[in-house]
Amino acid sequence: MLIERIVAPNPGPMTLTGTNTYLVGDGAGNLAVVDPGPDDLPGHLEAVLGRARQLGRVTTVIVTHRHLDHLPAATPLCRETGATLAGHPDLPGVQRPLADSAAAFDGLAVLHTFGHTRDSISLWAAADGTLFTGDLVLGTGTAVLDDARGALTDYMTSLDRLLALQPRTIYPGHGPIVADGVAKLTEYRDHRRQRVQQVLDALAAHGPSTPDELAAAIYTDVPAHLLPMAARNVRANLEMLEATDRVVGSLTGQWALKTPDRAS
Ligand SMILES: [Zn+2]
Incomplete structure (x- = not known):
């Protein structure tokens, strides 16, 4: 599975170095874009589209949750590429609602992992131990909980579920890619x-x-x-x-x- 990261130019206390937009390739020229990012950043959409053109064709846009630093650029990206927007059934504008455990794209399965939001999903490729966590787990620091009642219970359940997968590499919504997924999840849980x-x-x-x-x-x-x-x-x-x-x-x-x- 080909994975490339393009960091959006929206650094900040909550977004760290910026939103991580990922291009994921199936090896046959089909691409998924995970978390396109905000739609008001000069050059970001162009950078994603430019790199995608070199690598193949975007067929799927997957958004891990509804926050404005992840979702808005999905609209112009889908329009430009003809790709389908996939995400949690409650994700605004979703065209392909993804049930828990559904296949999202080439070996990537969807996990409903609530706690950061009520529509947060993770993406799991069992074959190579690859896990995309959105903002449930970040590259550095700690994640922010949903305001809703029960969010921490949801969050702990999500962490336990991800830990049980024993992931090798974590691709977070913000911050650096995590080389030891189990260590990071254990740190979060502890x-x-x-x-x-x-x-x-x-x-x-x-x-x-x-x-x-x-x-x-x-x-x-x-x-x-x-x-x-x-x-x-x-x-x-x-x-x-x-x-x-x-x-x-x-x-x-x-x-x-x-x-x-x-x-x-
Ligand atoms: Zn975020």
Whole structure:
């Protein structure tokens, strides 16, 4: 499987060096483009089209999720090439809805892996251990969770599922290509588990607390302007712990351990 990366010129705190657009070839001149990127970047679409012309013909455009740094250029790309837009059935504008485990393109199977968004997919080529993760797993740093309730539970389920595949190489939505997929997924899973434990520890130490208070207690090295995002992450942890009956929320916005340690 031929894979080439073209980085879109949209660097930023959330997009790292920019969106990774991938050209994937089947060896017979047919190409898929994964995550075309934004449609307002000078030269990016032209770069993708130019390289695609050298390699063959774009038959499929696959978008890993609906965010504006991944999806919009799919429209002009499909128009220019006659390719079909494939993605999760809820992806706006999708022409070929991809069910879980469906074949997306030449040996690439679709996995519904929610957590970053409710329409996030990964692409898995079992033959060579290749995994495209969109923004579920990034080349560096950590991924951002969906705002929806239950997102962290979805996210952990997705990580476990991908880890079970024992992928060799990860092609993320942003950041460098990951040479040791298992190590990266293990790091992600351990990081999330550690955060869960930190939330439990902070609740035990401080008693009933709001997500903002817990974020300030846990993320001591995070600048103040990033604490609201940290609080969002704490809230996702609390919701996951609530679903497994380990914490309880209240109308005042405070959360508490379900079985406080009365011995201390
Ligand atoms: Zn992204």
